[in-house]
Amino acid sequence: MSAPVKRQLLELSGVTKTYGTGDTAVAALRDVSFSVDEGEFVAVMGPSGSGKSSLLALAGGLDAATSGEVYIQDTPLGRLGRAELARLRRRAVGYVFQDFNLIPTLTAVENAALPLELDGWKPAKAHRVARNALRQVGIEHLAERFMDQLSGGQQQRVAIARAVIGERSLILADEPTGALDSVTGNGVLEVLRQRADAGAAVVMVTHEPRHAGWADRVVFLKDGRIVDQTALQTDPASLLVTG
Numbered sequence: 001m002s003a004p005v006k007r008q009l010l011e012l013s014g015v016t017k018t019y020g021t022g023d024t025a026v027a028a029l030r031d032v033s034f035s036v037d038e039g040e041f042v043a044v045m046g047p048s049g050s051g052k053s054s055l056l057a058l059a060g061g062l063d064a065a066t067s068g069e070v071y072i073q074d075t076p077l078g079r080l081g082r083a084e085l086a087r088l089r090r091r092a093v094g095y096v097f098q099d100f101n102l103i104p105t106l107t108a109v110e111n112a113a114l115p116l117e118l119d120g121w122k123p124a125k126a127h128r129v130a131r132n133a134l135r136q137v138g139i140e141h142l143a144e145r146f147m148d149q150l151s152g153g154q155q156q157r158v159a160i161a162r163a164v165i166g167e168r169s170l171i172l173a174d175e176p177t178g179a180l181d182s183v184t185g186n187g188v189l190e191v192l193r194q195r196a197d198a199g200a201a202v203v204m205v206t207h208e209p210r211h212a213g214w215a216d217r218v219v220f221l222k223d224g225r226i227v228d229q230t231a232l233q234t235d236p237a238s239l240l241v242t243g
């Protein structure tokens with residue numbers, strides 16, 4: 001029996017991103033093509049300034065390509081109007097920002113539940129699901145706290161909970177373990193791994209080779225180009241820090 005065909009959830013086709021114009025133009029991505037299937041966890045690595053955050057921003061429809069096309073679930077983002085793009089992003093994409101992007105006037109559970117409430121879920125149901133996501137990242141007991149009552153690492157975990165909530169099919173995470181100690185960081189990586197194993201496509205930017213070891217594939221960027229892609233066979237359990 002042949003293996004089931006995996007659905008491609010993200011595709012970048014010949015994508016170039018240039019910031020600015022003329023003498024001050026910066027080419028952040030140059031003719032990048034790459035795709036991620038359902039169930040696949042991809043790590044993106046590369047030196048500072050190589051285009052990792054730009055790649056993630058374009059993949060999530062937060063920024064537009066200068067040329068080329070980005071497809072989420074086979075939908076070309078460049079052909080969507082603003083409202084359609086916002087709807088697709090809200091329903092399909094969970095994004096963990098480097099600076100978390102949490103709302104200070106909301107509690108942890110309200111922040112995590114926000115994408116579902118924006119999508120029209122009843123608050124009680126959205127909060128129940130959000131609490132479950134907070135439990136997954138180990139901070140359910142902090143659900144009623146506001147952002148200024150949480151440490152950087154705790155805020156980062158709220159941001160992860162918000163990104164994985166509601167079975168989003170594409171999860172994009174920019175250094176999601178940056179503010180965390182190694183044990184908590186492993187917990188977050190386990191959550192991302194579980195989401196991929198449950199069928200999501202996960203793309204994570206990281207500087208840490210040990211964290212990239214949780215992925216199925218590592219994409220290396222240099223000067224805005226993909227210079228290498230490596231499939232990994234490591235058992236993630238062997239990467240857990242013990243003691």
Ligand SMILES: Nc1ncnc2c1ncn2[C@@H]1O[C@H](COP(=O)(O)OP(=O)(O)OP(=O)(O)O)[C@@H](O)[C@H]1O
Nearest residue numbers: 019026027028046047048049050051052053054055
């Ligand atoms: N909004 C912007 N305006 C102008 N140039 C930008 C902008 N965003 C990024 N760049 C430039 O594009 C290039 C790629 O930046 P990007 O942030 O994608 O790299 P990165 O690999 O994520 O870097 P880091 O690891 O330091 O976060 C860099 O030269 C950067 O200075």
